[in-house]
Amino acid sequence: MREEILTFIEKNSRVDLKELAVMLGVDEVAVANEMADMEKENVICGYHTMIDWSKTSTEKVTALIEVRVTPQRGQGFDSIAERIYKYPEVQSVYLISGGYDLMVILEGKSLRQVSQFVSDKLSTLDSVLSTATHFILKKYKDHGTILDTPEKDERMLVTP
Amino acid sequence: MRNPLSDKVVEIEPSGIRKFFDIVSEMKDAISLGVGEPDFDTPWHIRDEGIYSLERGKTFYTSNAGLMELRQEIAAYLKRRVNASYDPKKEILITVGGSEAIDLALRAMINPGDEVLIPQPSYVSYLPCAVLADAVPVIINLKEENEFRLTKEELLEHITPKTKILVLPFPNNPTGAIMEKEDLEAIAEVVIEHDLFVISDEIYSELTYKEEHVSIASLPGMKERTILINGFSKAYAMTGWRLGYACGPALIMEQMTKIHQFAIMCAPTNSQYAAVDALKNGDEDVKVMREAYNQRRRYLMHRFKEMGLQCFEPYGAFYVFPSIKEFGMTSDEFATRFLEEEKVAVVPGTAFGACGEGFLRISYAYSLDNLKVALERMERFITKLRKEKENG
Known part of the structure; x- marks a missing residue:
């Protein structure tokens, strides 16, 4: 479960714990405990924000x-x-x-x-x-995030 | 002037999706849950390989059956993923998407009047392709109570002395249903007993969320009766590259290759080079995308539960197929009103066969943010419908 939690919050640390638990198919309390443990162990060292200054x-x-x-x-x-x-x-x-x-x-x-x-x-x-x-x-990409304006969804609205 | 058209073609009904697409495209600010393709871009290393192949001047035809290197990679892939062995020289054909493979398989195997069994709800092209091949399509209506799997009994009910082919579309678009090993074994037994052939459309094989996908071709006695169809669109997010493949007995593949040779010549060369890289180095990409789909699937199912919307839990593809029977309206009416009142596009289940009535196809090939907004609107909409119903 650790790896799944970390992979997810590495990209979005603001996710709601309840939602995260739903998406990982596990109990909310278990996720909260695991995250508290990882904070204690300094596996999770902070929840920073990506800013394009x-x-x-x-x-x-x-x-x-x-x-x-x-x-x-x-x-x-x-x-x-x-x-x-x-x-x-x-x-x-x-x-x-x-x-x-x-x-x-x-x-x-x-x-x-x-x-x-x-x-x-x-x-x-x-x-x-x-x-x-x-x-x-110039920063093009930082922490795996492309800093340019995100691309539009170019798919057709309805396809079979 | 005399009638320039073929009666056979004119009689084919246009896809139900087409009709809905026309309404949706009129609406400027609609958001959609109606798309049948991944939201991910093709992984960069695959695109890069496609670009590199152009730079190296790989701009010529390949052999009709496709690049030998790609066929070898496909053989290796099928061996490791579904434990099916195919000879790259004689048993694998690279096609323009899985759709071409479906068309070729039917045309290569059908004699006029042969019956083709098509379970529905299913992808829109099986029926027209069967008709174009002069087959008689026989629809098997799958049931929600069976999680839209095909049962042995349903299959037996529809077999006649003229039945030749069973189309097996799992993991399924639009229901998200899968067939597990026991399900397939029961089907295989009937197929062998009644001397039928199977066209197994496994385009969503990499997207299953329960157990690993099982191909019917890997079951004893089935390889010689099966055309296995797969491709790169869904697993590697390569829809626009138009690349698929068919594998089967040399006897049938030879005839399919003949049609392909005359109609198409060969699949796009640079797509083929890119696909080699997808199979060599793409396992990790598929894993990451599968996990993302699975997370959204769980989220969607959870939200439906919160809304009290009935939906069997699908374990494949990237669709859920909730029932809207409680509202007492047709799928078409529901989808049209939902679009008009909440500006969210979903596809009526009827676009995939008459037995899709009372259901909607909802795609989760969208970002979580997009899904959240759409589901909030859905909740608001069905709350409104329930109130309307209460007040008569």
Whole structure:
């Protein structure tokens, strides 16, 4: 049941529990319990909202920053990652295989604010060897959702 | 000028759906539960393969029977899904949708006057195709009390010395009925005993919600008596690609291929390349779509229960077939008023045979949001009808 619940709410976390239970063909109480358990176990870490900020008047800039770091003895990459992810403006931090070590996704109000973070906070960390900042120009698809206006149903209204 | 038309064709009644479609298309802002095709787009990897085949210049005819690679994939698919073995060289024909396969099978097997048994309610094309093939169609009226399955007794009642073919349309459009293994075994016994052939239209085989679909062709002694018809439209959401197939004994397939060769030449080449990818890499897509349909099916059944609308639980395709007999009006009247007063299009059960009277076909090939709105309107409408009835 877990997988079914997660697959469903990953796309629509606002679903009514009763409806979800009907659709999965299980008891409502069982769904509620399972979800409470998953919240406790941190399998469900939150119920966020997909927002296309570009359609609002709020200015937002997102940057992907490649960071090369020196891993620390006994800690690997974890402690440097932690120093970075504790900044609230940092949206995501991933340890990456390949040409660099950490992928940091940063959100700011302006180019200047993001650049300042990189030059003042990130580059100055002892174990950071180098950074490369890529600004996002346009989001086409995010979290499996195409951000463009949804397509119209082009099927004929009645077919055999 | 003399009459330019064929009497045989003129006498065929136009599809009941056509009539309703004309009314619906007049109405600009109607929402619909009347569509007989998936709401999903064809999975991108399949579309991409179709595009790639065009880029590589695969724009020529294929062999009449279809790409050998596709026939091999179909053989492998049928082996793994329904445990039926077919020789890709002689026993599989790629057609323009399942509909062409139905037409070919009837034309290849019928001699004038042969009787074809057609269980109804069922898809609109069996009867006209049988008539065009000079067969005598014999209708078997399926019953709600049997969950619209075909029973051995019903079959026996309609067999005469002239009966040659039984059309077996399960999982069923419009009722959503399925035939489980025991049901099919009972039918197979009669078919063999009376030396009949079966045209088994299994286009909805991937969309069952109880047990895995069983093909009658996989039962002992039935492969040599069965034309198995399937296609890509429903399982892979590929309706517009127009691609289906027929499998059966080489003796019959040879004659079907002959008609196909002269009438069609071959199925669209780029659809065939896309279909190869559907069979190779599409199992997961089918699973995801099946689960989505099943969720909506459960939701719909739940809402009908809340409304107190009588409906047997269907386990196949993407249709439910609720009864509207309590309102004392015909399916046509109900559907027309529902459309006019609530702007929701559903298809009257009678579009699929006279015994569909008193029922509606409701499709759940729609997003949940769409279904919710439509069902709210339905609830409002039937509440109104019940009040009307109370007040006489």
